Amino acid sequence: MNSRGRYLLVAGLVVIGLAVSVFAARFGDGAGQSASPVVGAAVPDLTLPDLDGDGSLNLADLSASHDVVVVNFFASWCLQCRNEHADLISTADAYHDRSVRFLGVAFQDDPARAIAFLDELGRGDSTQYLSDPGSRAAIEFGIFGVPETVFISGGRIVGKFLGETDALTLTGALERILTGQAIESRQVGEFRQSRPDRA
Template sequence: MIVPAAHRRLRGAVAVLASLGAAIALSACSQSDASQRSAGKGLIEVGSRQDAPADYRPRLLTDGQLGFTDLRGDVVVVNFWASWCAPCREEQPDLNQVHAAYADRGVSFLGVAIKDNHSNAESYVAELGVPYDSLVDADGSYGASFGEVGPSALPATILVDHEGRVAARIFGRTTAEELSSLLDRLLAEQPAAG
């Protein structure tokens, strides 16, 4: 039999452990390791770029489908987020601002809700006024197709060049200034004739 004082201490210890576990889980969305963050701040040299997953055609929240072959010739910003990720919510106004500034300049945006559900993703899009297409990647397979993008690296932003190759990776929260600088450099690159 547990005496009342011991029972209270046990309950307190369980509550502390549960709170610690929740804090670790929530902070994981903003805590990428230092090498990922530093590696993701500039453009990847043209000769080192890998193709984006062109044949993957995920279903959008609007029920349509979209693949990179549909966007060939555009620079594409793919932002990975989750409705439960606080840094994702914090960066969304910057993404909306950059989308508005570059929408008529050959830049397309795609939002990807990682390990989230359709209802929460729709609420996030409506609440934060996301002006571009988004999809739900419930099992994380779309994020995995880009390499190291997953729930522990959120938010994450991938920039795809005119040729459909991954040109930059940003792990962690981005800003309008950082994203605009990268987009300006990508837009200055000349697409191959073809």
């Protein structure tokens, strides 16, 4: 092999090595995995107002009184949020008697539009809907876009799903958490990182 051929071979191997490194950094040890720096952190001591303005809820207090808290960040402008909404409601209702509480937090959304979204698609009886003034909760939970779903247990953030989820995926995660097993933080579906008017 001449020197030009060796050069092309080495250059090709370098490009392949870089591609593998980028893939590993993006997806972790397996496809769909995404390490989150907030996993393992204590649940933030935040009080968020009800979306309807009828009260408020402290996340740390709620976590102390339930085995698992599931916090789903959604927005009226998010198609994936619309797609997963019914599965979130059905899963919340199915786990209501097992000390699991679901919260829906409006992300970068006008409260009136978020309320209209819920009025159209329905509200779960086992889910409380909150607003996030100043995106405080989104910042504390390291939210990149919507939908994102955060799992809290024992006063700590134990997992995080990025993207559109479904009842089967949620059920699998909850069963693992309730039986003391770890869950992977990963991308489970597509999600949006900004509002359409900010894209």
